[in-house]
Amino acid sequence: MAQRRCWRFAVIVPRLLWNRSVLSGTSLPVGRSSVCSLVNTHRSCKKLLLRRFSSAPPSTEVSYEQLKQLLASRKAVVVDVREPWELREYGFIPGSINVPLGQVNTALQLCPEDFKEKYGGEMPQQTDNIVFTCLAGVRSKNALDMAASLGYKDAQHYAGGWQDWVKNEQHK
Numbered sequence: 001m002a003q004r005r006c007w008r009f010a011v012i013v014p015r016l017l018w019n020r021s022v023l024s025g026t027s028l029p030v031g032r033s034s035v036c037s038l039v040n041t042h043r044s045c046k047k048l049l050l051r052r053f054s055s056a057p058p059s060t061e062v063s064y065e066q067l068k069q070l071l072a073s074r075k076a077v078v079v080d081v082r083e084p085w086e087l088r089e090y091g092f093i094p095g096s097i098n099v100p101l102g103q104v105n106t107a108l109q110l111c112p113e114d115f116k117e118k119y120g121g122e123m124p125q126q127t128d129n130i131v132f133t134c135l136a137g138v139r140s141k142n143a144l145d146m147a148a149s150l151g152y153k154d155a156q157h158y159a160g161g162w163q164d165w166v167k168n169e170q171h172k
Helices: 002-018 034-044 046-053 064-073 084-090 101-107 112-119 138-149 161-170
Strands: 077-080 130-133 155-157
Touching (some): 064 077, 064 130, 064 161, 101 112, 101 138, 130 161, 138 155
Parallel strands (some): 077 130, 130 155
């Protein structure tokens, strides 16, 4: 029993010390009776700690149905990262903006006027919902990673890409 309590304490303390910002201003207790208050502090922060240490990332993939809803409600900026010749040859998702993958990093750092002039659409803000798409989901995932590294918090990608879009559109 004593070993069990000691083990729990050994797990809790490093996490709390490492995540002082999680405690938002709470000071760590000191002294013999501090074990109980430390455990209580841990319990009150349990959800926050679990979220912070969770290995499950938030969903970054969008399904065909979700993308259709986002386009209909105009709640997302859809960016197609294929080359312009691919769009001419195969087609594109209506309402999407074409920014080739090699230009995504630079494009997302342009001023809004330059972005609109070069790509013909409104530049997504860091708080906007952005959905990247390509032919089959590989390049869109790379674009998603670039956007995330630039601070875009609500970026996703359409993993099925143009191939999935065409397949679903033909069934309707």
